[in-house]
Amino acid sequence: MWRTARLVAAKDLGIEWRSRQVTNQVLPFAGLTLVLFAFALDRDEITARVAPGLFWLATTFSLIVLVQRTFAVETADGALDTLRVAGVDPAGIYLGKALALAAQLVVLEALLLVGVIVFYASHIRPAGIVLVIVTAFLATSGLAFVGTLYGGLAAGAKGRETLLPLLLLPVVAPVLIGATRAFEAAFGTRGGEGIRAGVEISDGWPWVGMLAIFAAVFGAAGVLAFGPLLEEA
Amino acid sequence: MSPVEPVPAPSTTVAIAAPVVALRHVVAVLGRFPALAGASLEVQAGEVLLLKGPNGAGKTTLLRLCAGLVPLVRGEAEVLGHDLRTDRAAIRQHVGLLGHQNGLYADLSVRENVRFWGRTAGASDGEINAALTQLGLDGRLATVPAGRLSAGQRRRTALACLIARRARLWLLDEPHAGLDADGRDLLDDVIRRAVGAGATVLVASHELERAKALATRIVTVAGGLVHNESPDDAGADRGGRV
Known part of the structure; x- marks a missing residue:
């Protein structure tokens, strides 16, 4: 399973390296989302307060584009059929695709974080850096697992371009909420009362626990369910 | 007798x-x-x-x-x-199936495609190179992305993948x-x-x-x-x- 996962992840990252999809399309898309939110909100104190939520919203929108791309390359010339016929371990395919997706999301998030700090005048409290890293790791894992699972579900469906966001967005809502709350604790912002220096870093850790459970549940579900999903695709 | x-x-x-x-x-x-x-x-x-x-x-x-x-x-x-x-x-x-589609990744080169499909079946570098040579895909063609190949070259690449899969x-x-x-x-x-x-x-x-x-x-x-x-x-x- 792990050998297959490494093969598939290397293949997907190789395709990304050649096509530069993240660099040329997803990054500008995510950056534009941040800029448009800044224009729409138009007040520094508001954008600084909602920066964590906007960061994860831009990440979630970008996830949809990335998932569609990662399965489009499998269906474009019948590679998905060949993968099925080749008897490649579906759990390995699932983990490999999730790993490659997570790697792309990490790059995207690192650049988005810089964008949030620059455009939204946000800052991370030094004591919150560990919280940001752990939150980003777990939220990215959860997004990659659930994105790969639902991408596989929609891969063979008619109208999959519109079906995928409909399926995916409600399911990733817990990640969006949990990661936003954890980032708020790390950034020192919260709710409707403006910037509150009094928000404790420790307020973020329970949300991290929820993100860990989410990632574990969807990781396990994907390993078990991806084979039957591929058969139906 | x-x-x-x-x-x-x-x-x-x-x-x-x-x-x-x-x-x-x-x-x-x-x-x-x-x-x-x-x-x-x-x-x-x-x-x-x-x-x-x-x-x-x-x-x-x-x-x-x-x-x-x-x-x-x-x-x-x-x-x-x-x-x-x-x-x-x-x-x-x-089982190896060569259908109407070739099952190739357009952004990967010929060699990368054959290597990927060969590796899924545990093929060695030698077997992968042999498959490329048998189909006349070694040399310059091996580094060309599959998306830039002619229909015939894509078919030959798919056949090389099939050979590599043994x-x-x-x-x-x-x-x-x-x-x-x-x-x-x-x-x-x-x-x-x-x-x-x-x-x-x-x-x-x-x-x-x-x-x-x-x-x-x-x-x-x-x-x-x-x-x-x-x-x-x-x-x-x-x-x-x-």
């Missing part, structure tokens, strides 16, 4: 190899249309079986059924000794399509070599003259059923199985 030594009687227990493909009254549906409607077929190891028939007759469905891509609705089917209904995973490790049962759907004369000769040579190495090949083709020269047996697929050809139609002049 007779100059002729008595020949010992042959053993009465002759080992008969199980057929590579054994379909009995199989039914497969596409949507609500019965693409195979009670088809039966047996293919022995080392055969090159040509499936001929009009468009929509069920040739592609038959090949995809053998690859485990189309569910078996009714009947019995064994491929490589495994039940197609319950043991598809065991079958798939040894399949025991080759399922080829219109394999000559898109190939030029040299490419077709190369394909025929690849098929003969694969059979020489112990593979069994099912070919669906409309290019009957070329495919007949390759086949050891011909069947006609029509109306979702398989009809045997007369022995004169294939292989007789080469001593092939009929």
